[in-house]
Amino acid sequence: MPQIFHSSTNTLARASIVLAAIAPLGLMMALSAMSRTYFVRLNVPVQQPVPFSHEHHSNELGIACQYCHVSVEKAGNAGLPPTHTCMSCHSQIWTNSPLLEPVRESYRSQTPLKWNKVWDLPDFVYFNHSIHVNKGIPCQHCHGNINQMQITYKSVHHSMAWCLDCHRAPEKYIRPREEVYSFDYNLHAAIERYADEHAKATGKKLEQIPRNQVEFGQLLVQDANINKKQLSDCWICHR
Amino acid sequence: MATQITKTNGHGGVPGDGSDGQPERFLEGNHTYQTLGDKIGAIVLTQKPPRVWFIVAALAFLLVNVLLATITYLLFKGVGLWGINVPSGWGMDIINFVWWIGIGHAGTLISAILLLLRQQWRNSINRFAEAMTIFAVVCAGLYPLLHTGRPWLAYWMFPYPNWLALWPQFRSPLIWDVFAVSTYMTVSLLFWFIGMIPDFATLRDRARSRFAQIAYGAVAMGWNGSAKNWHRYETAYLILAGLSTPLVLSVHSIVSFDFAVAVIPGFHATIFPPYFVAGAVFAGFAMVLTLGLPIRHLYNLKDLITARHLDWMAKVMLTTGLIVFYGYLTELFYGWYSANVYEVALVQNRLFGPYKWVYYALLFCNGFVPQILWLQKARYNIAILFTVSMFINVGMWLERYVIIPVSLSRDYLPSSWGYYTPTVFDWSMFIGTMGLFTLLMALFMKFLPAINIFEMKDLLHRMTHSHKNGHGHANGTDGHVTGEPLQSGFLPEGTPSADRNGG
Numbered sequence: 150m151p152q153i154f155h156s157s158t159n160t161l162a163r164a165s166i167v168l169a170a171i172a173p174l175g176l177m178m179a180l181s182a183m184s185r186t187y188f189v190r191l192n193v194p195v196q197q198p199v200p201f202s203h204e205h206h207s208n209e210l211g212i213a214c215q216y217c218h219v220s221v222e223k224a225g226n227a228g229l230p231p232t233h234t235c236m237s238c239h240s241q242i243w244t245n246s247p248l249l250e251p252v253r254e255s256y257r258s259q260t261p262l263k264w265n266k267v268w269d270l271p272d273f274v275y276f277n278h279s280i281h282v283n284k285g286i287p288c289q290h291c292h293g294n295i296n297q298m299q300i301t302y303k304s305v306h307h308s309m310a311w312c313l314d315c316h317r318a319p320e321k322y323i324r325p326r327e328e329v330y331s332f333d334y335n336l337h338a339a340i341e342r343y344a345d346e347h348a349k350a351t352g353k354k355l356e357q358i359p360r361n362q363v364e365f366g367q368l369l370v371q372d373a374n375i376n377k378k379q380l381s382d383c384w385i386c387h388r
Numbered sequence: 389m390a391t392q393i394t395k396t397n398g399h400g401g402v403p404g405d406g407s408d409g410q411p412e413r414f415l416e417g418n419h420t421y422q423t424l425g426d427k428i429g430a431i432v433l434t435q436k437p438p439r440v441w442f443i444v445a446a447l448a449f450l451l452v453n454v455l456l457a458t459i460t461y462l463l464f465k466g467v468g469l470w471g472i473n474v475p476s477g478w479g480m481d482i483i484n485f486v487w488w489i490g491i492g493h494a495g496t497l498i499s500a501i502l503l504l505l506r507q508q509w510r511n512s513i514n515r516f517a518e519a520m521t522i523f524a525v526v527c528a529g530l531y532p533l534l535h536t537g538r539p540w541l542a543y544w545m546f547p548y549p550n551w552l553a554l555w556p557q558f559r560s561p562l563i564w565d566v567f568a569v570s571t572y573m574t575v576s577l578l579f580w581f582i583g584m585i586p587d588f589a590t591l592r593d594r595a596r597s598r599f600a601q602i603a604y605g606a607v608a609m610g611w612n613g614s615a616k617n618w619h620r621y622e623t624a625y626l627i628l629a630g631l632s633t634p635l636v637l638s639v640h641s642i643v644s645f646d647f648a649v650a651v652i653p654g655f656h657a658t659i660f661p662p663y664f665v666a667g668a669v670f671a672g673f674a675m676v677l678t679l680g681l682p683i684r685h686l687y688n689l690k691d692l693i694t695a696r697h698l699d700w701m702a703k704v705m706l707t708t709g710l711i712v713f714y715g716y717l718t719e720l721f722y723g724w725y726s727a728n729v730y731e732v733a734l735v736q737n738r739l740f741g742p743y744k745w746v747y748y749a750l751l752f753c754n755g756f757v758p759q760i761l762w763l764q765k766a767r768y769n770i771a772i773l774f775t776v777s778m779f780i781n782v783g784m785w786l787e788r789y790v791i792i793p794v795s796l797s798r799d800y801l802p803s804s805w806g807y808y809t810p811t812v813f814d815w816s817m818f819i820g821t822m823g824l825f826t827l828l829m830a831l832f833m834k835f836l837p838a839i840n841i842f843e844m845k846d847l848l849h850r851m852t853h854s855h856k857n858g859h860g861h862a863n864g865t866d867g868h869v870t871g872e873p874l875q876s877g878f879l880p881e882g883t884p885s886a887d888r889n890g891g
Contacts, residue, residue: 153592153605162610310553 185306194300195267198251207296207332214288214330225277229264232256267301268292275388284373285323286315289332296332316380320366323373340365414509414847417691421845428587428841429594431687437834438686445830451823458816459534467537469813476796476808481535482646483788484818487671488528488825489569489643490664490784493636494672495521496576499583500632508850509700511843512692516683516832517676518580523828524675525573527821532565561645568642572635579628585611586621587837640668647791653734654795657722663715667784670708670754673701674780679829681774683838692839695768702767705780709758712787716755730800742807743794746786753783 185191206212215221220228232255243249255262268291270276282288288295293304305311315322325343328334343365344355359365370377379385419427462469472479495518502510533539545566547555556563588608595601611617644664647655677698684693723735738747757779766772793808832838 153601154610159610308551310551313553 189306190303191306192302192304194298194302195265197265197300198262200248200300202299203295203301204297204299221278222282223279225275225279227278232262267303268307270307274386276386282329283326284319284375285326285329285369286319287322287324287329287331287334289334290315290322294332312386313381316385317377319375319377319380320363320370322362323366323369323375325369326373336362336365343368414512414694414696415692415844415851416694419691419844419848421848424844424848425590425594425841428692428837428839428844429591431833432591432835432837433595433600440682440686441830441833445827448823448827448830451820452827454816455820455824458813458820459530462534462813462817463539467535469811470817471809471811471814473806475799475804475806476793478792478796479808480810480814480818481531483785483792484821485528485531485535486643486788487785488524488531488821490640490668490671491675492521492524492528492572492576492672493640493665493668494676495519495524496572496579496632496636497669497672498676499579500629501636503629504633508847509697511847512689512694512839513676513680513697513701514843515580515583515840516679516829516838517672518576518583519829519832519836519838520675520679521576521672522573522580523825523832525569525576526828527825529569529573530821532562532569561642561649564642565646568635568639572632572639575628575632575635579625579632581607582621582624582628583840584837585609586613586842587840589613590841591837636669637665640664652795652799653728653730654719654738654791657719659715659718659722663712663718666708666711666715667787670705670712670780671784673705673708674777674784677701677705677773677777678781681770681777683833685770687833687838689839692844698770698773699764699767702761702773702776705777706758706761709754709761709780713755716751733798734795737798738790738794741794741798743790746789746794750783750786750790753779753786757783 206217207214217230217234218227219230220226232252235252236256239249239252251262281291291305291307295301295304298304324331324334325339328339340359344358347353347355357364359368467481470479470481472481495514498510498517499514502514533542536542544550544552545556545563556566585608588604589611592601592604592608595604641661641664644660648657648660650656680693680701681698684690720735723731726732738744757776760766760772760776766776797808798805
């Protein structure tokens, strides 16, 4: 009786052991890499009815974030501007621009523009803009350099691990309240100002000038009355 | 097989067989190495399955479709389809999980513990008991998986680096369960597979069709019956036996922690781990008999699975049954002795509450019926053995019913008391898993060597040797290892091994 298997099968069998060890690992790494970029559509501009540019409005013209996102300091939702807000300028300038036709049409017909969401949190997550802004978490931390975006895209992936990174150690990212809207934050200037104000208010110098973000952040967390202990409780976000 | 361990030479090393010099009657008929291989190999290779096999397989296939339909509907609708709801958040899903896991215990017990205890009588039943274990664990695993409600996220239960920045809750026995059951499944599967390799080689060499040769050849993994092969095989098998032995005890202990760690009256008892493990062995042996008796009859295996085997399995059942019954009595005592109003209420609830018929049926099935096994006549009577094991199968299911809904539906707050009723989907799921189990067993009987060929040859070898040499015979261990390849696998019987010194 001839051999059922050719002798090269032995090599194949041995190779399959190595492959069996490597293949799942490689597959998992590929999946994990894809799910961090491709699946969440990171850095992919989202099509909008009007090609609104944050770069132009925020960076070049210097319009404050709150001018359009009026409820960002007061409510959970930062708020998208009604067409009326757009028209407060665009009834005067660029009145004939074809790009702005959908805005004018919306104004005429009294139907809101349908913007497409860029950051869409799952419904089981409770998120409130006002508490973050008022305690000193800057726009920039969650939205990246949105002031440089021609068309808005997701620049930061809001995974749970990412949320918890800050919730477990908010001192890493917190800023003085007046710096939350800034996109050119200078840490050392902020520390100096903080030290000056402290001296003015209490008549005493700071015991130790903070040397970096974390040391400064610890003071700010204390000042903002942030209860770090409960920040990573499940119910904080899953209510 | 681990010759070094099962080696009992002529001194009657099997406890209980007496030292009358008579060989163990665990193999009957006038078998030679050749006829053993022929007989067991033929079931797979040449013999057409008995007509009953087709009927059973078809019926089981039908039930598997019921299972698939139920699961599909369940995935669409959610677990509300089952009868579980506040206050009884656990119902037939968990009952069946524990029931199946319990059945999955006999395989490893027979394979590993009896191997380490040098019980030769395990040889003809261990293979299908192991298969039964694996199929039972497959059925068991379906329940907690679907009970989560979102089975596609089941991988969350494993600790892996993730975006949620969360670990599983290691303080929860439900997570211990994940590890216990998946470890048990892995080790059992490896143990089963490695144990079959020499037999796969036998089948490969006996197969006539090209397809069978390739299929069995692939799973035989190049086995050539050399002393080196046998040496490595023995080592691997012993290591796995050593690994699975603590698993037999740990898996059901951990399953019992699902209950014992909770503070629900009737759950929170220290007796649970030993009582659950004994119950599992009890249920497992009952299922081995439930399956073994028809298989033995249909495939005419009375010479390999002897009356003596059945007798011993019945004895194990009787023993573990008594431990389980002691557990029931302890629970009653515990309720009274705790002087805790809730525990006392639970005992009263069991004895006189709305589920009292379940409790009495349990006592009848598990406490009363098995006592007939004290009689030797009953242990040798196929019909009685089958009936008793069926009663035990039912009884063990009722036991979990008594523990789960009876405790959960009446806990500390009388205002939230309720009554648990399974829905039609609970039953279709349960019957479906029985179909899955039966179908897998049927396929196993058709395509895999249901009885360990080479271990039976080894048994025969030892029997004939103890005949010739009586008490004075004492084989050297190494001599026996190298002698092993003569009896199975690649080499024809009686050919000296080419690789005699390889081990």
